[in-house]
Amino acid sequence: REMTPGKDEDQLPFSKAADVYAFGTVWYELQARDWPLKNQAAEASIWQIGSGEGMKRVLTSVSLGKEVSEILSACWAFDLQERPSFSLLMDMLEKLPKLNRRLSHPGHFWKSADINSSKVVPRFERFGLGVLESSNPKM
Template identity: 65%
Template sequence: MDTPNLRIQRTMATSVSIPADTLDSVVVQGHWGKVHRGRWHGEVAIRLLEIDGNNQDHLKLFKKEVMNYRQTRHENVILFMGACMAPPHLAIITSFCQGVTLYSVVRERGHMLDINKIRQIAQDIVTGMGYLHAKNIIHKDLKSKNVFYDTNRVVITDFGLFGMAGVVQEGRRNNVLRIPRGWIDYLAPEIVRKMSPEVAEDQLPFSKAADVYAFGTIFYELQLGDWPMTNLPAETKIWLVGSNVGVKKVLADANLGKEVTEILSACWSSEDENRPTFTPLADMLEKLPKLNRRLSHPGHFWKTPE
């Protein structure tokens, strides 16, 4: 498909065109569309949504997400710059993250993360997510691939866009439940129990508490450099997460020490009302041992595969 010219709105009243030749290659393919690297007053990320802009229900949902982006401005949240609101081409334009995803950091550079760095990264995520939740914005797809890390700063991206996934997939649905690798690890039990081929992604019970559960998985990745239950098939994970049996085994096997285990246990609580909000989580992270203090367990240190 040819790359379109885009008329970008900085506000609901003003707009400006971006010629097609300012859009570079696709950076990533998401549930809801493609992210292009582009140039518009500097380098930007252009999220082209693959939805029917002529469908009024779809357009209304898209405009709601744009409004969420427009009301955010925080150092740990991706910077909104504009949106294309004219069908058939719908897009959200943000600053371009120069760093790498946290997914890559913990797997490729994990040996460089000491406990102070892990705590700082986790605190930045909690601060950014607390800000979004204070504005009643649910991320719905919080994972290490949607968190960027550059020059000691965390930036959370793609919040809210997962709500568009069911619209994108509408008409492509069949009797097979498609589960991307690693996705189950971020999903709270109440979401996993509702999953089926007949239920669209945007109909799943995402909530602020579900975002907290997803943060728990990222915090686990920071400690051990991978998802929990990595080598198990998706069907087994679904049962273990949905029944919450897997959490106890994961925590016992990880042997991460009292303080880290308490945070993970709280985030991964089987009942959503028992999970903390991001405000008390910030206090829990602040109380973690520092590198220059005696640790409760050596598991707080990063262990390289060697």
Template identity: 40%
Template sequence: RLRKVRHEHLNLYTGVCIDSPKFAIVSNWIRGINLHEIIHIQNDSIQLNIAVQYAAQIAQAMSYLHEKSINHMSLRTTNIFVQNNRIILTDYGLVPLSKCFRVTDQPAIIAPRGWLSYLAPEIIRKLDPRNEETILQHTPQTDVYAFGTVWYELLFREFPYAKQPPEYIIWRAGNSIKQPLSSVHISKYAKDIINQCWSFAPDDRPDFAMLCKSLSKMPGKRTLVRSPSTPLQYNARLHIETQF
């Protein structure tokens, strides 16, 4: 199915290498950088109209994938590139985001920075740090949850609960407690998109066609501001180390 994917905002897969032990997927070369580098490394300011433009292009690409019954499974800013002001999604339909960790002897989990922020509550509640082989189901609704985090990053240039330990994030997400947005100076439309994508019940989340419509109603052209950090309120034993 991936060979038949054709969309202006999706990187094109052109072939595979199945010569053991060198298995690989061949795709187009992207002359650009990913959103993670723009947001978290370069710390660039993003105008609201540009953030909306990027989010709309991501939603369009995701709507196309879901129409083809393909879940991205690893939607995050490291897999979203900007090339000539155009969004290009990569790594769709391949490795589930829930598999992007490894277990150490301690017990600890080695995972990419911000990894937990993209995982929907229904996935987090089934995570087993003692077992790398745990099968976790990714769905269109888990992609939508991850999009909510990408949208949050575009708005505030940081991860939700950026300064909080992983166990705190797990506890809040697993108990349907969202990042507070009441004191943040952004439009109601922007907040509604985040809150809808982060709905605890999967069926309460919008699909990407609905998100495209919501983004088309977004007004304004201004520089976005960071959100306030939430104070630490919870301690647990699980230890997770992050790496890029």
């Protein structure tokens, strides 16, 4: 059967709620650097996910911070209607506290001020590419 994007999407066994759940799982793996459910039989994992209890235990067993845990809890909500849309999820992610840190400044590798003008010209001499002009007026 042909499965082109947009064709019979309402008949596919997938949903946006399932995508949000999957996103939560991948995001957990990135945050915790570990699997949410591990070292157990497949049947036990299926029961934990299906009952909704397993993901609650996962969140209580790891310390990822209040905001991250709230987002994961929303993504893993047992009731599909309680899971956020990706638009709402994006808003939640943007509100996470951010680290205040200096931007790395590899200026001596990428830019060099032209002595005769205030224009900064990217130089890639270190990589054997010579001088390349940028179309970006900020560079």
